[in-house]
Amino acid sequence: MGTYYKQLSLEERCQLSQLRGEGKTIRKIAAIMDRSPSTLAREVKRNTTPSKKYTPSYAHLSAKSKRWKGSKLERIPSLRKEVLCLLQQGLSPQQVSGRFKLLSATPSVSTETIYRFLYAQIQRTTDYSWRHYLPQSKHKRGRRRKKRSSPVLCIKHRVSIHDKPQSATKRDFPGHWEADLMLFSKYGQALLVAHERSSRLTLVFKQANKSASLVAQQLTSLFRQLPTCLRRSITFDNGTEFAHHYQLHPLGIKTYFCDIHAPWQKGGVENAIGRMRRVLPRKTDISLLSSSQLHLKVQAYNHTPRKCLGYRTPAEVFLNQVLHFECESTSPHARG
Numbered sequence: 001m002g003t004y005y006k007q008l009s010l011e012e013r014c015q016l017s018q019l020r021g022e023g024k025t026i027r028k029i030a031a032i033m034d035r036s037p038s039t040l041a042r043e044v045k046r047n048t049t050p051s052k053k054y055t056p057s058y059a060h061l062s063a064k065s066k067r068w069k070g071s072k073l074e075r076i077p078s079l080r081k082e083v084l085c086l087l088q089q090g091l092s093p094q095q096v097s098g099r100f101k102l103l104s105a106t107p108s109v110s111t112e113t114i115y116r117f118l119y120a121q122i123q124r125t126t127d128y129s130w131r132h133y134l135p136q137s138k139h140k141r142g143r144r145r146k147k148r149s150s151p152v153l154c155i156k157h158r159v160s161i162h163d164k165p166q167s168a169t170k171r172d173f174p175g176h177w178e179a180d181l182m183l184f185s186k187y188g189q190a191l192l193v194a195h196e197r198s199s200r201l202t203l204v205f206k207q208a209n210k211s212a213s214l215v216a217q218q219l220t221s222l223f224r225q226l227p228t229c230l231r232r233s234i235t236f237d238n239g240t241e242f243a244h245h246y247q248l249h250p251l252g253i254k255t256y257f258c259d260i261h262a263p264w265q266k267g268g269v270e271n272a273i274g275r276m277r278r279v280l281p282r283k284t285d286i287s288l289l290s291s292s293q294l295h296l297k298v299q300a301y302n303h304t305p306r307k308c309l310g311y312r313t314p315a316e317v318f319l320n321q322v323l324h325f326e327c328e329s330t331s332p333h334a335r336g
Contacts, residue, residue: 013056073117087133157246174198174321175232178269195269199317202272216244235266
């Protein structure tokens with residue numbers, strides 16, 4: 001059997017430094033530490049600092065670096081070429097390693113060796129193209145960070161859509177709305193879209209930004225012009241741009257929010273935005289779109305017959321709702 005050598009630990013190096021500081025000889029220190037005098041003599045000779053001082057932390061790192069012989073994939077070019085070739089074919093590091101074991105290939109390579117080699121290349125060369133050898137093309141190890149908190153926690157006085165009354169979930173009664181932002185490829189550009197559920201009338205407004213205060217101000221201005229019967233409730237998603245929804249409460253409007261990642265719960269406005277995309281695709285630069293041009297596009301949408309309305313237009317249905325309310329509010333019975 002060969003001789004077994006045990007490397008010095010960091011604790012032993014600290015003890016060696018302390019005993020040397022007390023002036024003890026190598027042989028006395030070896031007797032105290034139950035180590036060979038030659039082992040300690042080599043340790044002091046090899047791992048002292050450039051200024052000839054023995055520091056435990058420096059000595060430990062120095063010894064560790066001397067034992068490092070480089071990655072197996074760096075030392076064996078033929079193995080590296082074969083591994084990279086398999087990775088390019090779409091195999092994962094685990095599959096490559098398992099294939100080598102199955103074929104009893106010599107030399108073999110472990111999954112960890114492949115990962116360490118690739119991420120080391122990215123760190124040393126800052127060439128992020130190395131990440132494309134990996135299935136998910138991540139330039140860092142570990143799981144992608146998740147959002148620390150849900151935007152739901154940022155919305156005060158939030159009421160779930162599940163608390164919505166039964167009458168508001170149907171389209172039989174006017175005055176129930178849905179709202180969302182229509183975003184575009186150019187950063188910061190957005191249109192505020194308000195959709196009335198029973199008539200399918202859709203109103204679109206330019207937004208200077210996506211701030212909650214500006215969105216609430218625009219919606220307040222809109223609903224203040226409408227009769228009371230046409231401002232019953234409005235449903236949003238959980239975007240922080242709707243965080244000031246409670247500013248609509250003084251107008252008698254109840255506000256509700258969809259579940260997280262469930263925009264289909266306000267399907268009316270989602271469908272309306274999808275239809276508006278035909279004339280306002282995502283690549284549109286709305287800064288070049290005048291208010292009159294936008295008004296014409298929205299007007300064309302609201303004057304398009306809809307099968308769900310018996311081939312009437314959303315504008316016709318909504319106008320009838322307004323006229324019906326005005327007739328009721330001015331009748332002798334209402335005045336009495």
